[in-house]
Amino acid sequence: MDPTYDPQKIESKWQARWAEEKLFESEVDAARKKYYVLEMLPYPSGDIHMGHVRNYTIGDALARYMWMKGFNVIHPIGWDAFGLPAENAAIKNQRHPSEFTFSHIDRMRGQLKRLGVSYDWRREVATCVPEYYRWNQWFFIRMFERGLAYRKKSRVNWCPSCETVLANEQVVNGCCWRHEETPVMERDLEQWFWKTTAYAERLLDDMKELVRWPERVLSMQQNWIGKSVGAEIDFPVNEIGEHLRIFTTRVDTIFGCTAVYLAAEHPLVEKLISFSEDPEKMRRDVEGVKASTARARAEVNFEKMGVDTGYTARNPFNGENVPIWVANFVLMGYGTGAVMAVPAHDERDFEFSVRHGLPVRTVIVPCDGEIPQVLKSAYTETGPNSKLVNSGPYDGLSSEKAIERMTREAEAKGFGKGTVQYRLKDWGISRQRYWGSPIPIIYCDACGIVPVPDKDLPVILPPEVKLTGQGQSPLASVPEFVNTRCPNCHGRARRETDTMDTFVDSSWYFYRYTSPHISTAPIDKDAVKYWFPVDQYIGGIEHAILHLIYMRFFTKVMRDIGLVDFPEPVARLFTQGMVIKDGAKMSKSKGNVVDPTAMFAKYGADTVRLYTLFAAPPSRDFDWSDSGIEGASRFLNRAYRMVAKYSSPPASGPARPTAQNGKSRWDLHQVSAEERRLIRKTHQTLRHVTEDLEGRWHFNTDVAMVMELVNELSDLEDAIEAGKIRPEILRDSLEILVLMISVFVPHTADELWEGLGHAQATLRVPWPDFDPELAAEDELEIPVQVNGKLRGRVRAAVSVDEAELRRLAQADEKVIQFINGRQVVKIIIVPQKLVNIVVK
């Protein structure tokens, strides 16, 4: 074989051969155990970046390992192909978004193939084709039928210059992306929502299935769902014969309530204004609060402010009348938009009351505490160790018990109830955009809102649209799209002109991979049954919340529809760290972007892969260094030359002699010292790499271990030349070496494997079993400490007993020096590890 390493030549040779052999294609096979490796699908932005390389290299190592372990592996890829950037580019260049999208896909597909990732390309999916998005529409209709899709007014960003809706990404510093001087306004539009909140409890509950998800992701999701258990209590408003409903998690503190605060947007506020003696003034005051709410929300420490409306509400527990305020820190979007103020036991209320000179009344104290004369800060403890005071019939109850009993009594008397609040909001899926899945809804004057019948799907995105970035939703300006017939009454009707959020596309794409071309249903249930759940999902932490919640939500809906029979789609999740350069995220504006394709051209894909894996453990951020990759390149060259130098067609004799069936081939009594060294190092490396691939995933240490093995081979070269290492033993080590690196640098490995005289790609070769006996040391160097400090070392056989070790340690010259006649108090022996002599 070629003695010099030529990665460009090797890589194109093997990529062609793999494709020809259909090496990465797999089919449902009930007789074999499956393994589903999934990486987050890329947005076709034009070129892959180092984050992609890292993501797919990790996934590829796992997929290749699982193939070699005998699993039937599915490893697919696709394109998250709808979305705003293509639409923006289209507006700018007066071209069609699909042009950008498909040319980007072509380019990036080529780059991924150049990286040599083991994808089954037959399963490739692009979300922007009707064959795919028709099923988004199908899901929409299923949601609609189940009451999970509904319309309501919702706020959007509005540019008064374009007279159009802006996506959040199009808002730059509070201004329009195209009119940097124009501040963005807000508008209310009728939009479609999906009831994710109906699944809040299941999304929380089923987290117990996600034992192999990162703690961090689960806690972010938990936080996002934000469940809190409390009570809603009605306070009659004395002056106008209505009541207002507050939400609290601390009903036990209600005897300490000194006011009620409303959000400025609360519907009751309008009524209070209209009944007020001086509506003008009150409206001005409320507008002041409202303005400060909007302004201040953006700031870190904004000032709490509010106005006393002059109205009063009656606390139903004690009949006391308390003032009603409008306050800028009360959120309309959470709970009921009204809260009771208990300054003694809530930090915000305390701060607000102190500022406005309002009373503070203690009603909770520690069980063993006194009622304080003056409170310096709010006492917010709760639970069994706090008790009620100044609370009429509830005095003496623990905070915990009081919540329970008071909630029950509020229910019995009809002025309140226990409730659960979530921070999770329903998912607003409408986008006033062109490049997305049309929402399959028809508006008929006679029949109202009518879903498009399944037989009429897909609702095709019309190709002829003038994208100006101005005016209403782009589809609204296409009469042949908008004007249609009502499926019910066949009268004239109009289509919905909004499209769906692209997160819809990515919520179920990984199901589609298992049967990418089925045209009768979104998924083939049998294929899903075989391949699911996803065994390993790999992607960036930035998707911890939105994508990874929507995906879970979708699966639950699919289960309710009867498409799947499991609650969670992904068994195990791995979030890789970012690739950074010079301590900062790579970005064009900083000019610190490293282009993978340039690196492929300079070093070859395998070197880029190797360096990516070696530079840092995959879970951590990885700081790219140009000299670091040189090291990886050097190593691959060295390893290649080493194996190539000693490659020869295999001698006849048994196949690779690793410990198949638990029996080692090499009789350790019959090998030379040098042979023993090589065999041991080989199997120690194999043990480490194997165990690591099984789940620890510190690939950097695997690469380091393999480097040590190559160093060992290099140290043993004289012995090899001198014939002290038999060819079959050398060959065994080289083969194990090549198989180990094949999951990291597959092209190089296959080339070397061929050089060793094998016809098959390494992917089809069983992963070698390591043999503990071959990996074992037979002599140990045991450190000896005196009072915990290292003072000497003794050599001993592995089988050495404690008594002997004790004797050896105390006989060591250095150790004797340090004991120096002092009294030995005790000797601690950690078998095979260490001796510590404690002296006084």
Add this chain to the structure above:
RNA sequence: GCGAAAGUGGCGGAAUUGGCAGACGCGCCAGACUUAGGAUCUGGUCCCGCAAGGGGUGGGGGUUCGACUCCCCCCUUUCGCACCA
């Protein structure tokens, strides 16, 4: 402010279960081969010290025969949440 993760040589990082701190690599130093070196190979490289020895994993305390690892307090960085009642 709350929550989570992290902090180890000049740098990336290793130490899997409380047991030799700094594996492996980069960089640097010295040398070999060379017309040449940004190729390759050899040796060295935590700090102080000629050495013996001493010190050392953000800082301080503690537990232990023994702590990068466990506990308490503090500092710094990153990420997430941020008036959620």
